[in-house]
Amino acid sequence: MNLAHTSLRQLAAALRAKTLSSRELAQSYLDRIARMDPQLNSFITLDAPRTLAAADAADVRIAQGDTGPLTGIPIAHKDIFCANGWLTTCGSKMLSNFVAPYDAHVIEQFHAAGSPLLGKTNMDEFAMGSSNETSYFGPVKNPWDLAAVPGGSSGGSAAAVAARLTPAATGTDTGGSIRQPASLCGISGIKPTYGRVSRYGMIAYASSLDQGGVLAPSAEDLALVLNTMVGFDARDSTCLERPAEDFTAGLDKPLAGLRIGLPREYFSDGVSADVANAIEAALKEYERLGATRVDISLPNTKLSVPVYYVLAPAEASSNLSRFDGVRYGYRAKDYGDLTDLYERSRAEGFGPEVKRRILTGTYVLSKGYYDAYYLQAQRVRRLILDDFQQAFTRCDVIMGPSSPTVAFNIGEKTSDPIQMYLSDIFTISVNLAGLPGLSIPVGFGAQQRPVGLQLIGDYFSEAHLLNIAHQYQQATDWHAQSPALAKA
Amino acid sequence: MEWETVIGLETHTQLRTLSKIFSGASTAFGAQPNAQASAVDIALPGVLPVMNRAAVEHAIRFGLAVGATVAARSIFARKNYFYPDLPKGYQISQYEIPVVLGGAVRVTLEGVERSIQLTRAHLEEDAGKSLHEDFHGLSGIDLNRAGTPLLEIVTEPDMRSAAEAVAYARALHRLVMWIGICDGNMQEGSFRCDANVSVRPRGQKEYGTRCEIKNLNSFRFMEKAIEFEVRRQIALIEEGGTVVQETRLYDADRDETRPMRSKEDAQDYRYFPDPDLLPLVIDAQWVERVRAALPELPDAMAQRFQSVLGLSAYDAGVITASRPLAQYFEALLQNPKLGSRASGSDPEALYLDPKLCANWLCGELSAALHRENLEVEHSRITPGQLSGLLVRIQDGTISGKTAKEVFEALWQEGGEADAIIEAKGLRQISDDGALEKIVDQLIAENAVQVAEYRSGKDKVFGFFVGRAMKASGGRANPIQLNDILKKKLAP
Numbered sequence: 001m002n003l004a005h006t007s008l009r010q011l012a013a014a015l016r017a018k019t020l021s022s023r024e025l026a027q028s029y030l031d032r033i034a035r036m037d038p039q040l041n042s043f044i045t046l047d048a049p050r051t052l053a054a055a056d057a058a059d060v061r062i063a064q065g066d067t068g069p070l071t072g073i074p075i076a077h078k079d080i081f082c083a084n085g086w087l088t089t090c091g092s093k094m095l096s097n098f099v100a101p102y103d104a105h106v107i108e109q110f111h112a113a114g115s116p117l118l119g120k121t122n123m124d125e126f127a128m129g130s131s132n133e134t135s136y137f138g139p140v141k142n143p144w145d146l147a148a149v150p151g152g153s154s155g156g157s158a159a160a161v162a163a164r165l166t167p168a169a170t171g172t173d174t175g176g177s178i179r180q181p182a183s184l185c186g187i188s189g190i191k192p193t194y195g196r197v198s199r200y201g202m203i204a205y206a207s208s209l210d211q212g213g214v215l216a217p218s219a220e221d222l223a224l225v226l227n228t229m230v231g232f233d234a235r236d237s238t239c240l241e242r243p244a245e246d247f248t249a250g251l252d253k254p255l256a257g258l259r260i261g262l263p264r265e266y267f268s269d270g271v272s273a274d275v276a277n278a279i280e281a282a283l284k285e286y287e288r289l290g291a292t293r294v295d296i297s298l299p300n301t302k303l304s305v306p307v308y309y310v311l312a313p314a315e316a317s318s319n320l321s322r323f324d325g326v327r328y329g330y331r332a333k334d335y336g337d338l339t340d341l342y343e344r345s346r347a348e349g350f351g352p353e354v355k356r357r358i359l360t361g362t363y364v365l366s367k368g369y370y371d372a373y374y375l376q377a378q379r380v381r382r383l384i385l386d387d388f389q390q391a392f393t394r395c396d397v398i399m400g401p402s403s404p405t406v407a408f409n410i411g412e413k414t415s416d417p418i419q420m421y422l423s424d425i426f427t428i429s430v431n432l433a434g435l436p437g438l439s440i441p442v443g444f445g446a447q448q449r450p451v452g453l454q455l456i457g458d459y460f461s462e463a464h465l466l467n468i469a470h471q472y473q474q475a476t477d478w479h480a481q482s483p484a485l486a487k488a
Numbered sequence: 489m490e491w492e493t494v495i496g497l498e499t500h501t502q503l504r505t506l507s508k509i510f511s512g513a514s515t516a517f518g519a520q521p522n523a524q525a526s527a528v529d530i531a532l533p534g535v536l537p538v539m540n541r542a543a544v545e546h547a548i549r550f551g552l553a554v555g556a557t558v559a560a561r562s563i564f565a566r567k568n569y570f571y572p573d574l575p576k577g578y579q580i581s582q583y584e585i586p587v588v589l590g591g592a593v594r595v596t597l598e599g600v601e602r603s604i605q606l607t608r609a610h611l612e613e614d615a616g617k618s619l620h621e622d623f624h625g626l627s628g629i630d631l632n633r634a635g636t637p638l639l640e641i642v643t644e645p646d647m648r649s650a651a652e653a654v655a656y657a658r659a660l661h662r663l664v665m666w667i668g669i670c671d672g673n674m675q676e677g678s679f680r681c682d683a684n685v686s687v688r689p690r691g692q693k694e695y696g697t698r699c700e701i702k703n704l705n706s707f708r709f710m711e712k713a714i715e716f717e718v719r720r721q722i723a724l725i726e727e728g729g730t731v732v733q734e735t736r737l738y739d740a741d742r743d744e745t746r747p748m749r750s751k752e753d754a755q756d757y758r759y760f761p762d763p764d765l766l767p768l769v770i771d772a773q774w775v776e777r778v779r780a781a782l783p784e785l786p787d788a789m790a791q792r793f794q795s796v797l798g799l800s801a802y803d804a805g806v807i808t809a810s811r812p813l814a815q816y817f818e819a820l821l822q823n824p825k826l827g828s829r830a831s832g833s834d835p836e837a838l839y840l841d842p843k844l845c846a847n848w849l850c851g852e853l854s855a856a857l858h859r860e861n862l863e864v865e866h867s868r869i870t871p872g873q874l875s876g877l878l879v880r881i882q883d884g885t886i887s888g889k890t891a892k893e894v895f896e897a898l899w900q901e902g903g904e905a906d907a908i909i910e911a912k913g914l915r916q917i918s919d920d921g922a923l924e925k926i927v928d929q930l931i932a933e934n935a936v937q938v939a940e941y942r943s944g945k946d947k948v949f950g951f952f953v954g955r956a957m958k959a960s961g962g963r964a965n966p967i968q969l970n971d972i973l974k975k976k977l978a979p
Contacts, residue, residue, distance in 0.1 A: 082532070088533070098533065100532075100533070100534075101527070101532070102527055102532070104534060200534065200535070200536050201534040201535070203533040203534045204533075204534070204764075207764050208763035234538065235536060235538060237536065237537070237538055237539065237764060237765050237766055238763075238766065314760060315763055317568075317758075318566050318758070318760070321568060321570065321576060321577020321578055322531040322533070322575060322576050322577050323533075324570060324572075326572050327531070327575060327629075328533075329533075338572065342570055362758065365758035365759075365760050366756055367756045367758075370760070374760060
């Protein structure tokens with residue numbers, strides 16, 4: 001059995017059958033990481049003794065017959081989730097010394113399921129970035145092409161999954177931070193409806209947009225992990241109490257009669273030809289599976305980027321105020337008075353992209369500018385949400401490219417933030433509306449870099465989105481392909 | 489020129505809840521520094537606030553008590569600024585849409601009743617404390633208080649004198665304690681007032697430039713600080729200067745206010761709705777449940793004591809100064825051995841005279857409590873014990889004077905009034921036969937005085953009363969004695 005290329009369902013079966021132990025599985029991944037990650041830089045923190053101890057505990061549970069779908073299966077977590085006793089950096093120098101004293105709800109859920117924590121994955125600093133180049137711990141490389149970015153901000157999770165350094169990984173998505181790196185790394189990734197996954201213990205970037213989710217090779221894997229990840233948590237006031245749902249239950253439903261909405265704004269000049277071709281081929285496949293196309297319009301799409309870059313920085317400027325060098329985290333070595341302590345600690349602790357967003361956010365909330373920027377952006381956010389509600393009267397799912405281009409080169413866009421921001425143009429509006437979105441690999445574009453198809457559903461339609469993605473993956477094998485590096 | 493003072497008050501009342509407004513940590517005062525600071529209170533990365541239902545309920549209770557509108561939907565906002573005792577770098581407060589809108593507090597000043605209008609009351613969290621002593625040049629941060637629920641109560645610029653501001657503050661202080669939302673402890677900072685003070689020539693419509701005075705941690709200081717500030721502003725203007733809008737701190741030791749920060753230093757707090765908290769929605773049923781549980785309010789109770797029980801406005805005011813005192817008074821009236829006028833519908837029933845109860849409560853009991861520095865709820869004499877004593881005054885068993893002796897015995901040794909009266913032989917002599925015997929003997933022994941009285945010297949009557957009382961050991965029922973003396977001395 002090639003463990004690294006085995007689905008979660010098969011791994012769980014092997015663990016239950018005791019032909020495989022959790023320790024063996026964890027060790028095999030730790031070995032792969034030790035061998036391959038120096039090239040990729042997808043992990044910030046590894047703690048093999050701790051991971052193996054958790055694997056041993058899982059083996060005890062399995063021996064006692066106390067087994068769930070993820071028991072014994074190690075999973076990597078984005079370094080944005082606080083995990084008790086683990087360094088939790090959020091990709092920043094500011095938290096480069098911060099060992100979390102508590103578990104995020106998401107981490108609790110995986111502990112309870114008996115899934116060992118494999119390691120903490122690299123990410124853009126405070127989840128601000130689309131290429132994983134803003135991380136204090138260095139850029140992550142795309143396993144398909146080491147010259148390319150993996151996308152961001154969950155770039156470490158995406159690269160680790162693509163290189164099969166972990167069976168699955170958690171991520172967070174504020175403007176596309178799961179779907180875009182999943183797309184650029186040729187894997188599957190889901191951002192659930194806002195409120196599905198507790199934000200407790202997930203370090204906040206933009207609270208009204210942040211949502212935890214999963215990256216994995218296939219939709220079926222996503223469904224299994226999502227089953228463990230979601231759940232009501234009273235410690236997050238924006239977490240929704242919903243009846244328990246098995247996201248794997250409906251995977252096999254046929255797609256006959258499915259109406260796919262194609263927003264004309266998602267098929268514009270801004271999309272590169274290689275991406276457009278792969279998307280078109282995927283849509284043809286869906287038609288073979290019984291789906292039909294519906295032309296729709298999401299007229300306010302072009303406003304989503306400016307709206308996002310008002311609202312997200314506004315919230316971030318406030319959320320990041322707690323990093324002041326007083327109680328934890330980075331503190332400047334030499335400082336005079338209190339103001340100097342603040343200024344130096346923050347000037348030295350934050351990277352340029354984080355500073356840019358704090359400044360932008362502070363500006364748009366300032367007296368005299370609040371109405372013109374923040375309030376106006378909130379109004380437009382409402383229009384964007386209404387666009388989607390209108391669209392869902394005519395279709396069951398919306399499809400389009402996850403990203404307008406395939407992965408760009410490391411360093412290609414770092415000097416032009418606007419170009420960088422535009423790489424999230426198709427994913428951002430989903431966060432603004434709070435909808436669930438999913439990206440699946442549908443082929444390759446220029447330089448044999450992966451192309452991702454985005455599926456957008458109505459609120460709480462995760463099960464349906466996973467079903468639509470799974471049916472495609474039953475008929476195709478893009479999701480099963482892995483980079484040459486992963487086969488080494 | 490004649491000047492008019494204009495004052496508005498902002499009062500931070502710490503709400504009496506077991507846990508903090510957005511975390512489960514205890515709010516108890518006096519713990520070791522940072523022993524009551526949870527992950528949420530110290531603002532660890534990733535933590536989130538969760539609204540404390542009890543704090544909301546207190547806000548509703550206050551809104552109903554002042555006749556305000558309880559907002560069906562209000563919003564929490566972030567007030568952003570950096571300070572070491574503010575761990576998140578922002579305070580969660582309410583800005584555009586507060587939970588309580590309008591309302592009024594009635595105050596009585598020199599016998600004149602006025603209504604002070606409230607602008608709003610909003611929920612927010614308290615900050616921690618910076619400790620600058622005992623750290624060898626460093627500052628200590630104690631976050632025990634961080635996240636304690638506050639209700640900030642803001643008045644209109646409705647008060648016209650320091651005395652009136654104090655009267656309002658006292659009325660508010662009584663009210664928030666009365667309805668159980670605040671312990672009122674000013675030393676511990678549970679009830680903190682800031683005053684906005686301005687002056688204007690009498691008759692002018694526009695307000696003058698105001699200064700906000702902070703650190704008014706007693707009613708006495710509040711009065712002195714406002715008086716100082718008014719004098720300062722008037723003197724400044726009369727000397728040709730202008731008042732600058734600023735925040736000033738009251739220094740009690742020097743009895744003066746001095747500048748803390750000017751308007752130019754005023755920070756831009758960059759308020760915006762807190763995305764971690766959903767709008768606070770209060771449905772009508774909740775408001776009605778709180779209303780149903782609301783106690784009778786002090787003003788209404790004082791009214792009732794006057795109109796139903798016939799108390800003077802003064803007595804009614806004294807008794808309703810605190811809820812425990814009022815409760816003691818009502819318990820006193822509810823002697824089960826008698827009827828109760830307060831609640832009783834039976835006009836024939838016997839009842840304790842409310843005036844008698846009021847006199848004893850405000851007199852003997854208050855003095856005894858004061859002597860031992862006790863609150864009425866810790867009185868050594870229960871309402872039941874005291875009413876047992878008052879009944880015996882009312883039915884003539886003992887005189888008021890003797891009752892004080894019994895009261896002392898009750899206070900020192902406890903027990904029941906009747907048992908003490910019996911044991912000490914204090915029962916009033918109300919037996920006509922016994923009293924007649926005493927009077928007969930007096931007449932026989934004091935022929936000269938009898939003759940004087942009968943010849944028209946009425947003053948001599950007092951001599952007989954005194955002698956008869958002495959002969960009875962002070963136990964003669966004075967009314968009966970009077971009657972018998974008059975009858976027997978009649979010519």
